[in-house]
Amino acid sequence: MSIIHLVGGEKGGVGKSVVARVLAQYLIDHELPFIGFDTDRSHGSLLRFYADYASPTVVDDYQSLDAILESAVANPDRRILVDLAAQTHYPLSCWIDESGVLELAEELNISLCYWNVMDSGKDCVDLLDKLLDQYGSKFNYVLVQNQLRDEAFSLLEFSGVKDKALDLNAKVMTLRRLHTPVMTKIDGNSSSFWAAKNKDLEHLNALSLLERQRVKIWLKHAYDELDAVGV
Numbered sequence: 001m002s003i004i005h006l007v008g009g010e011k012g013g014v015g016k017s018v019v020a021r022v023l024a025q026y027l028i029d030h031e032l033p034f035i036g037f038d039t040d041r042s043h044g045s046l047l048r049f050y051a052d053y054a055s056p057t058v059v060d061d062y063q064s065l066d067a068i069l070e071s072a073v074a075n076p077d078r079r080i081l082v083d084l085a086a087q088t089h090y091p092l093s094c095w096i097d098e099s100g101v102l103e104l105a106e107e108l109n110i111s112l113c114y115w116n117v118m119d120s121g122k123d124c125v126d127l128l129d130k131l132l133d134q135y136g137s138k139f140n141y142v143l144v145q146n147q148l149r150d151e152a153f154s155l156l157e158f159s160g161v162k163d164k165a166l167d168l169n170a171k172v173m174t175l176r177r178l179h180t181p182v183m184t185k186i187d188g189n190s191s192s193f194w195a196a197k198n199k200d201l202e203h204l205n206a207l208s209l210l211e212r213q214r215v216k217i218w219l220k221h222a223y224d225e226l227d228a229v230g231v
Contacts, residue, residue, distance in 0.1 A: 002072040002075075002076045002079075002080070002109070002110045002111070003110070003111045003112075004068060004069070004072050004079075004080040004082065004105070004110060004112045004113070005079060005082065005115060005231070006082050006112065006113065006114045006115065006139075007019050007020040007081070007082065007084060007115045007117065008089065008092075008115065008116060008117065009086075009116050009118050009124065009127065009128075009144075010086060010087060010127045010131075011119075011123050011124055011127060012086035012087070014118055014119045014146055014148070015117055015144075015148050015175065016084060016086070016117045017044075017045035017046075017083055018045075018175070019115060019144050019175060020036075020046055020081065020083035021045055021049055021050070021192075021193065022193065022219070022222050022226075023081055023115075023226070024036060024046060024049075024050045024081060025192060025193040025219070026222075026223055026226050027079060027081070027231065028053075029194070029223075030231075032079060032231070034053065034078050034080065034081050035054075035055075035071050035075060035079075035080050035081070036050060036053045036054030036081045036082075036083070037055060037056075037057040037067070037081070037082045037083070038054050038055070038056055038083050039056075039057050039059040039083060039084050039085045040083065041056075041058070041085070044056060044083070044085075045083060046081070049190065049191070049192050050192060054081075054083075055067075057082070059084070059088045059092055059095075062098075062099065065092070065099075066099070068080060069101060069104070069110070072105075072110050073108055073110070093134065102135075102138050111140060113139070113142060114131070114135075114139040114140070114141050114142070115144055116128055116131065116141060116142070116143050117144040117146055118143065118145065118146065118156070119146055119148060119149050119150070120145075120147075120150035120156070121149075124156075125155050125161050128143070128156075128161055128165065129161045129164070132161070132164050132165055136168065137169075140169070141165055141168060141169075141170035141171070142171045142172070142173060142229050143156075143165055143170055143172045143173070144173055145172065145174045145175065147175060147176050147177045148177045171229040171230070172229075173225040173226065173228065173229050174225060175222055175225065176218060176222070178214070178218045179211075179214055181211075182196075182207065182211045182214055182215060185205055185207055186207070186215070188205055189205060189206070193219055196212065196215045197215040197216045198212070
Protein backbone atom coordinates (compact mmCIF):
# COMPACT_ATOMS: atom_id res chain seq x y z
CA MET A 1 0.00 0.00 0.00
CA SER A 2 1.24 3.47 -0.88
CA ILE A 3 1.16 5.98 1.97
CA ILE A 4 0.81 9.74 1.74
CA HIS A 5 2.03 11.44 4.92
CA LEU A 6 0.51 14.91 5.35
CA VAL A 7 2.38 16.89 8.00
CA GLY A 8 -0.02 19.61 9.08
CA GLY A 9 -1.72 21.55 11.83
CA GLU A 10 -3.27 24.83 10.77
CA LYS A 11 -1.66 27.00 13.45
CA GLY A 12 1.66 28.60 12.60
CA GLY A 13 4.77 28.15 14.73
CA VAL A 14 3.94 24.72 16.14
CA GLY A 15 6.87 22.96 14.46
CA LYS A 16 5.34 21.33 11.39
CA SER A 17 8.47 21.78 9.33
CA VAL A 18 10.68 20.36 12.09
CA VAL A 19 8.47 17.27 12.20
CA ALA A 20 8.65 16.97 8.41
CA ARG A 21 12.45 17.22 8.60
CA VAL A 22 12.60 14.57 11.31
CA LEU A 23 10.41 12.28 9.23
CA ALA A 24 12.60 12.87 6.19
CA GLN A 25 15.75 12.08 8.14
CA TYR A 26 14.11 8.99 9.65
CA LEU A 27 13.19 7.69 6.20
CA ILE A 28 16.70 8.34 4.90
CA ASP A 29 18.40 6.70 7.89
CA HIS A 30 16.14 3.65 7.64
CA GLU A 31 16.64 3.41 3.86
CA LEU A 32 12.93 3.90 3.19
CA PRO A 33 12.57 5.65 -0.20
CA PHE A 34 10.28 8.66 -0.32
CA ILE A 35 9.25 11.65 -2.39
CA GLY A 36 8.84 14.99 -0.65
CA PHE A 37 6.57 17.92 -1.43
CA ASP A 38 6.89 21.35 0.18
CA THR A 39 3.95 23.77 0.19
CA ASP A 40 5.67 26.71 1.90
CA ARG A 41 6.27 29.40 -0.71
CA SER A 42 8.44 31.66 1.43
CA HIS A 43 10.82 29.37 3.37
CA GLY A 44 10.18 25.72 2.57
CA SER A 45 12.11 23.55 4.99
CA LEU A 46 12.11 20.32 2.98
CA LEU A 47 13.37 22.22 -0.04
CA ARG A 48 16.05 23.89 2.04
CA PHE A 49 17.30 20.98 4.15
CA TYR A 50 16.46 17.98 1.94
CA ALA A 51 16.57 19.45 -1.55
CA ASP A 52 17.50 16.13 -3.16
CA TYR A 53 14.21 14.60 -2.02
CA ALA A 54 11.65 17.39 -2.33
CA SER A 55 9.93 19.55 -4.89
CA PRO A 56 7.72 22.65 -4.47
CA THR A 57 3.94 22.37 -4.48
CA VAL A 58 1.48 25.23 -4.86
CA VAL A 59 -1.36 24.44 -2.50
CA ASP A 60 -3.97 26.55 -4.30
CA ASP A 61 -3.15 25.04 -7.69
CA TYR A 62 -5.02 21.79 -8.27
CA GLN A 63 -2.61 20.59 -10.95
CA SER A 64 0.31 21.12 -8.60
CA LEU A 65 -1.47 19.19 -5.83
CA ASP A 66 -2.43 16.45 -8.29
CA ALA A 67 1.24 15.52 -8.46
CA ILE A 68 1.06 14.30 -4.86
CA LEU A 69 -1.50 11.60 -5.59
CA GLU A 70 -0.07 10.84 -9.02
CA SER A 71 3.37 10.28 -7.46
CA ALA A 72 1.87 7.80 -5.02
CA VAL A 73 0.27 5.91 -7.91
CA ALA A 74 3.43 5.94 -10.04
CA ASN A 75 5.75 5.03 -7.15
CA PRO A 76 4.02 2.45 -4.94
CA ASP A 77 7.37 1.54 -3.38
CA ARG A 78 7.93 5.08 -2.07
CA ARG A 79 6.31 6.98 0.74
CA ILE A 80 5.02 10.44 -0.07
CA LEU A 81 5.89 13.16 2.47
CA VAL A 82 4.05 16.50 2.28
CA ASP A 83 5.05 19.44 4.46
CA LEU A 84 1.94 21.62 4.78
CA ALA A 85 2.49 25.28 5.55
CA ALA A 86 0.28 27.08 8.07
CA GLN A 87 -3.14 28.23 6.87
CA THR A 88 -3.22 25.87 3.92
CA HIS A 89 -6.05 23.68 5.19
CA TYR A 90 -8.82 25.42 3.25
CA PRO A 91 -7.28 25.14 -0.25
CA LEU A 92 -6.09 21.62 0.56
CA SER A 93 -9.56 20.53 1.69
CA CYS A 94 -11.11 22.11 -1.42
CA TRP A 95 -8.76 20.04 -3.57
CA ILE A 96 -9.51 16.89 -1.57
CA ASP A 97 -13.28 17.34 -1.72
CA GLU A 98 -13.70 18.67 -5.26
CA SER A 99 -11.28 16.14 -6.77
CA GLY A 100 -12.65 13.12 -4.92
CA VAL A 101 -9.16 12.45 -3.56
CA LEU A 102 -10.26 10.29 -0.64
CA GLU A 103 -12.52 8.12 -2.77
CA LEU A 104 -9.85 7.67 -5.43
CA ALA A 105 -7.19 6.93 -2.83
CA GLU A 106 -9.36 4.20 -1.35
CA GLU A 107 -9.98 2.75 -4.80
CA LEU A 108 -6.23 2.75 -5.54
CA ASN A 109 -5.33 1.33 -2.10
CA ILE A 110 -3.48 4.48 -1.04
CA SER A 111 -3.49 5.35 2.64
CA LEU A 112 -3.51 8.96 3.84
CA CYS A 113 -1.94 9.70 7.21
CA TYR A 114 -2.37 13.15 8.75
CA TRP A 115 0.35 14.12 11.22
CA ASN A 116 -1.36 16.80 13.29
CA VAL A 117 1.46 18.83 14.85
CA MET A 118 0.40 20.80 17.91
CA ASP A 119 1.68 22.73 20.87
CA SER A 120 -0.04 22.72 24.27
CA GLY A 121 -2.37 25.67 23.55
CA LYS A 122 -6.13 25.75 23.16
CA ASP A 123 -5.97 26.90 19.53
CA CYS A 124 -4.41 23.58 18.55
CA VAL A 125 -7.05 21.62 20.45
CA ASP A 126 -9.85 23.52 18.69
CA LEU A 127 -8.26 23.08 15.26
CA LEU A 128 -7.81 19.35 15.84
CA ASP A 129 -11.46 19.09 16.84
CA LYS A 130 -12.52 20.74 13.57
CA LEU A 131 -10.24 18.44 11.57
CA LEU A 132 -11.73 15.33 13.20
CA ASP A 133 -15.26 16.58 12.60
CA GLN A 134 -14.48 17.26 8.96
CA TYR A 135 -12.74 14.03 8.00
CA GLY A 136 -13.51 11.52 10.74
CA SER A 137 -12.22 8.07 9.88
CA LYS A 138 -11.26 9.03 6.32
CA PHE A 139 -7.72 9.85 7.52
CA ASN A 140 -5.30 7.95 9.69
CA TYR A 141 -4.07 10.34 12.38
CA VAL A 142 -0.91 10.85 14.36
CA LEU A 143 -1.11 13.52 17.05
CA VAL A 144 2.36 15.02 17.41
CA GLN A 145 2.66 16.69 20.81
CA ASN A 146 5.52 19.08 20.23
CA GLN A 147 7.06 20.20 23.52
CA LEU A 148 8.60 23.35 22.10
CA ARG A 149 6.71 25.50 24.65
CA ASP A 150 5.39 23.16 27.33
CA GLU A 151 5.77 19.51 28.30
CA ALA A 152 2.20 19.22 29.65
CA PHE A 153 -0.73 18.84 27.26
CA SER A 154 -3.42 19.07 29.92
CA LEU A 155 -5.82 21.11 27.75
CA LEU A 156 -5.80 18.34 25.17
CA GLU A 157 -6.08 15.62 27.80
CA PHE A 158 -9.18 17.09 29.45
CA SER A 159 -10.89 18.50 26.37
CA GLY A 160 -12.39 15.26 25.12
CA VAL A 161 -10.79 15.91 21.73
CA LYS A 162 -7.96 13.47 22.36
CA ASP A 163 -10.51 10.79 23.27
CA LYS A 164 -12.36 11.56 20.04
CA ALA A 165 -9.12 11.09 18.12
CA LEU A 166 -8.30 7.85 19.93
CA ASP A 167 -11.78 6.54 19.09
CA LEU A 168 -10.74 7.05 15.46
CA ASN A 169 -7.62 4.93 16.13
CA ALA A 170 -5.32 7.93 16.18
CA LYS A 171 -1.79 7.40 17.44
CA VAL A 172 0.03 9.82 19.69
CA MET A 173 3.71 10.70 19.84
CA THR A 174 5.78 13.28 21.70
CA LEU A 175 8.54 15.39 20.19
CA ARG A 176 10.87 16.79 22.79
CA ARG A 177 12.21 20.31 22.51
CA LEU A 178 15.75 20.48 21.21
CA HIS A 179 17.95 22.96 23.08
CA THR A 180 17.19 26.30 21.40
CA PRO A 181 20.80 27.41 20.67
CA VAL A 182 21.44 24.04 19.01
CA MET A 183 18.38 24.32 16.76
CA THR A 184 19.36 27.90 15.95
CA LYS A 185 22.80 26.75 14.82
CA ILE A 186 21.33 23.92 12.73
CA ASP A 187 18.92 26.27 11.01
CA GLY A 188 21.58 28.96 10.56
CA ASN A 189 23.88 26.45 8.89
CA SER A 190 21.06 24.95 6.77
CA SER A 191 22.20 21.54 7.99
CA SER A 192 20.26 18.32 7.77
CA PHE A 193 19.91 16.55 11.09
CA TRP A 194 22.39 13.93 9.86
CA ALA A 195 24.97 16.60 9.12
CA ALA A 196 24.27 18.29 12.46
CA LYS A 197 25.02 15.18 14.48
CA ASN A 198 27.87 13.81 12.37
CA LYS A 199 29.93 16.35 10.44
CA ASP A 200 28.83 19.91 11.05
CA LEU A 201 32.43 21.09 11.14
CA GLU A 202 32.87 23.22 8.05
CA HIS A 203 30.65 26.07 9.25
CA LEU A 204 32.00 29.04 11.18
CA ASN A 205 29.22 28.48 13.73
CA ALA A 206 29.62 24.71 13.86
CA LEU A 207 28.07 22.61 16.61
CA SER A 208 30.39 21.66 19.44
CA LEU A 209 30.99 18.07 20.52
CA LEU A 210 28.32 18.18 23.24
CA GLU A 211 25.86 20.03 21.02
CA ARG A 212 26.16 17.25 18.47
CA GLN A 213 25.63 14.79 21.29
CA ARG A 214 22.42 16.60 22.26
CA VAL A 215 21.20 16.28 18.68
CA LYS A 216 21.90 12.54 18.74
CA ILE A 217 19.95 12.05 21.97
CA TRP A 218 17.05 14.19 20.77
CA LEU A 219 16.90 12.43 17.42
CA LYS A 220 17.05 8.98 19.04
CA HIS A 221 14.05 9.82 21.21
CA ALA A 222 12.18 11.08 18.14
CA TYR A 223 13.02 7.88 16.25
CA ASP A 224 11.80 5.76 19.17
CA GLU A 225 8.51 7.64 19.05
CA LEU A 226 8.26 7.16 15.28
CA ASP A 227 9.00 3.47 15.64
CA ALA A 228 6.10 3.23 18.11
CA VAL A 229 3.53 4.90 15.83
CA GLY A 230 4.88 3.51 12.55
CA VAL A 231 5.82 5.44 9.43
